[in-house]
Amino acid sequence: MENHVIICGYGKMGSYISDMLLSYNIKHIVIENDPNKEPVMKDKGLSYIIDDATKSTVLKKAEIDKASAIVIVTGDNAKNLFIIITARSISKDIYILSKATDSFTKEKFIEAGANYIVTPELSAADEILKELKLK
């Protein structure tokens, strides 16, 4: 694969992102640790690796050196941070997006090398305020 997107974590966010990328025909590969999610990914015809995305060997298997972006959306902040550090150490140019649970974590992720961070709870609050015209 080349110029593809790597998605680390096939939880709620990972599956949403994968579905949207599929609809735009954007090549991507999913790395997920939980083997119970394999049938779902297989059914959807996804490229995937069932392994721990914190390992550099796994990221290399996903061809991180040829990828255009990596999306890190596991449920664990510590894991996400680890993956950011590992990804950045392998590829200086890759665009790293990650999920964080709060603004303190967000800062740490940016310092570790992430390019863009989303905080789902903040996104929800922003959307509510915007739609209710409170903002």
Place this chain on the structure above:
Amino acid sequence: MSYINKRDIKRVRLVASLLGIALVIALISYFALYELSRSTSFSLLETIYEIFSANGYPYVQSYSFLNLNDKGFGLFVIISVIDGLAKLIAISVGISILLDVIISIKTEDILKLNSYANLKDHVIICGYGKVGESLAFALEKLDKDFVIMDIDKAKARTAHILGYKSIIGDFKYERDLIRAGIKTAKTIIFSSEDAYKTLLGITVARKLNSKIKIAAVAAEEFSRSKLHRAGADLVVIAEELAALEMCNILINRIKYGH
């Protein structure tokens, strides 16, 4: 005292234990002094006075019932000093913990009884979790009036300490929503991801104020339609929004080179 929680009971037990330890040390010291006074011609009170008074030191030497050179003397002074320090620490810690418990009980009383029924056109935030916190922070910056309601005493207390109007309450109950000023509020936001509780809250809120704008956070797609049917004007799924945001960035970069 029905507002005392398990944490407060643990603290009271800790205070009692510390005071108990201090009492034991004091008793040991007392008996040591008693034994000492028995071995001399002095009464217990005189012995205590001689040992602990500011002038005790020279008198001790001159009365020679307790000699400086006595092997026991140094040890006794050390034990007495430790005893005094232990009592001082135990009493100080005990007083501060008791004060903390009293203050937290008082704060909970306030939060349980507070009423904002006189507010108008304000926002009610049900739930002071991560979404509730973000909402409160943003509304404060926008200078909008709002009330936070949470069933969790610790969360309601945190919001109160941060200077927000807050109450301890359950949004399933009319009386608590009325205390939050639902009848005159402009908007109510349910930030709990528990769809069942939110459904109940929406139903009660709609009943008390048919014109109020209702927003809710859902955890799953299948909850969205249910919450809309119950009366919510807006339902958002936090992770879906975050995923959308990420995808917009990716698509712009990959497809359009931005």
